[in-house]
Amino acid sequence: MATFKIIIKKAKREPVILDDGTVTIYIKYTHFEKSSLFSTGVRVSYEDWQDDQRYPVKGVGKESKNRRINQFKSYLEKLVGDLIQKGVEPTTKNLKAINAHQQEQAKQKEEQEIRKKTEENVILQYNKFLEYSLTCKEKSTVRTLAITKHKLQKFMAYHKIKTLSVLEIDLSFYDKFKKFLSEKEGNSDHTIGNRIISLKNFLHWYEDRGGKVHLDTKRRAFKAFRETQPVPIYLTKDELETFANVDFQEEHFKWVQDYFVFQCNTGLRIGDMLLLRPHHIKGDVIEMISEKTSKRIFVPLTPKAKEILSKYDNRLPKKLKHRYNLYIKDALKIAGIDSLVEIRRKFQGKDQTITVPKYEAISSHNAVKTFITLALQAGISPKTVAEITGKTVAVIIKHYYGSNEDQLKAEMAKAFG
Structure with a gap:
């Protein structure tokens, strides 16, 4: 019993x-x-x-x-x-x-x-993703990825989420995360898009290594925001000449001037320029492999580019990229590069247009746009410019080429009299 x-x-x-x-x-x-x-x-x-x-x-x-x-x-x-x-x-x-x-x-x-x-904890796995990224991505890219992790942690803290599984990243999470970035963090759609791109890169990395991700992450709705395609902002030939001839007194403006003018004369990305060494300079050309695209770069040197290289014995001073981008704006402002330009962006799904002095809209990236635009305006073929910069012709025309009013008038006059 x-x-x-x-x-x-x-x-x-x-x-x-x-x-x-x-x-x-x-x-x-x-x-x-x-x-x-x-x-x-x-x-x-x-x-x-x-x-x-x-x-x-x-x-x-x-x-x-x-x-x-x-x-x-x-x-x-x-x-x-x-x-x-x-x-x-x-x-x-x-x-x-x-x-x-x-x-x-x-x-x-x-x-x-x-x-x-x-094992499925997002932050734990994202840390592993960052460790992997350090071995094969640019430091600036890793910093962007790290910011996304920080935003994820802030999102979890705001919603009082102790742990978040990778499988919990679905369309519901996507909508809440976007709303958090927009309303609580005040991010523009462009910035939110970058956060989503980083997140999608992490999810691809995780899945490639046998992890499981939610099917929602493969849907079209789970996408990065895209801004209205902006008009490329660049320095005109006269503006570049004005900037190159300024006699700066401060040391940090002197090397910034050399950096920027050198980029505008070679089309090198800042990452490649910082990796430039004497063995890459072969006579009158630069030959190297692009850090970002792994493509061969072949850049014939202009007299101005040679002059700058000679000043530093073919080895440009190594400076921090973020300081360069910070000082460029101040240097251009001192040089009087302050014509007004319009910047288009999306914020909370709505198009916005703001007008700023040109120096505020310039970074090292715009030096590449300046080189490409001035080269094309001078009659160099898009194919040749593509070979020099390691970009495709389609990318050059869509993202890097800007035309000025004088050129447009001249071409119209030539065509119609």
Whole structure:
């Protein structure tokens, strides 16, 4: 005969009360006068204990505690039923053995779930992605990727999310993340687009290594924002000449001037220019492999580019990229490169046009646009410019080539008189 009873421990007929005033509730299993105690894991104040087999706990939280106790009792009753069904005598020893086995399995399953959640944790995996990126991407790209991780952490903190699985990155997450970046962080659509691009790069990396991602991430709706295609901003030939002839007194403006003028005369990306070494200079040309595209670059040197290289013994001073981009604006402002230009962007899905002095809109990237535009205006073919810069003709025409009003007038006059 097997019986179950909900009890608390007693010693010499007195309840065993712990130092904090609580008692542990057990299930007493008896089989042919042999008994064993099984802890329910529920502890309550001794005052809340009552010897009631249906509702052993009273006071605050009694419903959930009574439910847990009775569920554990039902679990033991089922184990006894399973033993009988298998033709095994449900002795206290056998019940203890099967309960220990079940508890061990439950523990292993829980540990497996914890490991799985840890393995799928977005921040943990993103850290691995950043470590990988350091081995094969530009430092500026890694910084952009790191900013996206920081934004993810801020998003989780704002929404009080302790852990986030990679599989939880779906369209619902996408919409909330975009809203957070726009409304709470004040990011433009262009910046939000960069964050989404970084996130998608991470997801591709994770999936390529056997991780599972949500199917939503492959939908067209899970996309980066794109701004209205801006008109390329560049320095005209006269503006470049004006800037090149300024006699700067501050040392940091002197090297910034040389950097920018050299870029405008060679079309080199800032990353490639910083990697330029004497062995890349072969007579009147620069020959090197582009850091970003891994394509061969072949740049015939202009007299101005030669002059700058000669000044530094064919090794430009190594400076920080972000300082260069910061100082360019100030240097151009001093040089009077301040004609007004319009910048188009999207913010919260709406087109915006703002007007700023040209120096505010210039970075090292615009030096490449200046080279390409001036080269094309001078009659160099797009194919030749593509060979020099390591870009495609389509990319050059779409993203880098700007035309000025004088050129347009001249071409119209030539065509129509």
